[in-house]
Amino acid sequence: MSLYKLFSYNVEIQYKCYFLSKAMFFTLLLTALNVILPFVLAYGSRGFWLKSHTYFEQPVVHFTYDYLLVAETDDPSQPIVCGNDNYDHEENCAEILVEEYDSNRDGNYDILEFKLKLNLPPGRTIASVLLILGLDFQLKMVCPLHMQGLAVISKEFSLPSSGLIYYGDLRLYQTIHLPCMVNNIDTKYNHSLFNQLKDRQENAVDAIIRDYFIREAWDEDANSSRQNDT
Ligand SMILES: *[C@@H]1O[C@H](CO)[C@@H](O)[C@H](O)[C@H]1NC(C)=O
Numbered sequence: 001m002s003l004y005k006l007f008s009y010n011v012e013i014q015y016k017c018y019f020l021s022k023a024m025f026f027t028l029l030l031t032a033l034n035v036i037l038p039f040v041l042a043y044g045s046r047g048f049w050l051k052s053h054t055y056f057e058q059p060v061v062h063f064t065y066d067y068l069l070v071a072e073t074d075d076p077s078q079p080i081v082c083g084n085d086n087y088d089h090e091e092n093c094a095e096i097l098v099e100e101y102d103s104n105r106d107g108n109y110d111i112l113e114f115k116l117k118l119n120l121p122p123g124r125t126i127a128s129v130l131l132i133l134g135l136d137f138q139l140k141m142v143c144p145l146h147m148q149g150l151a152v153i154s155k156e157f158s159l160p161s162s163g164l165i166y167y168g169d170l171r172l173y174q175t176i177h178l179p180c181m182v183n184n185i186d187t188k189y190n191h192s193l194f195n196q197l198k199d200r201q202e203n204a205v206d207a208i209i210r211d212y213f214i215r216e217a218w219d220e221d222a223n224s225s226r227q228n229d230t
């Protein structure tokens with residue numbers, strides 16, 4: 001047989017203490033933790049089921065002073081090659097000027113200006129130019145990353161030219177998610193591709209560019225306006 005409730009009353013028990021007491025302090029502390037802790041946990045986990053996320057950060061980019069210029073002349077068997085290790089053509093690579101500017105004065109460089117003056121052998125004209133610049137690339141905030149990147153500029157001339165002026169924006173491409181560990185800098189690609197030049201001289205340019213583009217993140221000079229003075 002089931003039982004039926006006939007009568008009930010609530011008993012209220014009150015615990016009291018003075019405002020400035022240890023017990024009061026303890027209670028206030030627990031109340032505050034009750035409110036704050038869920039926010040801290042939700043923030044710290046960066047979203048419980050987050051699969052991907054976008055954010056904006058201006059990377060810290062420096063020129064590493066590694067560069068390689070291959071200029072094909074109208075005699076394709078004798079390209080002019082200039083670089084840090086000044087190959088056989090030291091006399092042709094006359095002058096290089098590099099400047100980095102911080103245009104908005106926020107402590108990060110925004111503009112890299114690279115000028116190179118070539119002395120052509122008499123009677124030669126330039127048919128194409130390939131310039132590779134080494135860049136040191138760092139992300140610091142959400143997904144710490146330090147890598148050695150490249151800016152690749154190539155241009156073929158249909159008419160004989162005396163110069164090339166090239167403007168470009170630097171872009172970071174990634175094909176997978178970055179590891180994004182707060183206190184762990186991702187240095188998977190923090191090795192210079194220019195070291196290969198010293199080991200294998202021939203086809204070094206192809207090797208550099210191939211190794212670079214099979215990476216999972218890289219930066220590149222993209223969608224630029226070009227102009228050449230003739
Ligand atoms: C990445 O490489 C550069 C140049 O080799 C080096 O100065 C830097 O300390 C490296 N960064 C990290 C986080 O190891």
Ligand SMILES: *[C@@H]1O[C@H](CO)[C@@H](O)[C@H](O)[C@H]1NC(C)=O
Binds near residue numbers: 223
């Ligand atoms: C990229 O270049 C194309 C043509 O050269 C131009 O129409 C387009 O607006 C450029 N995009 C950006 C983002 O500059």
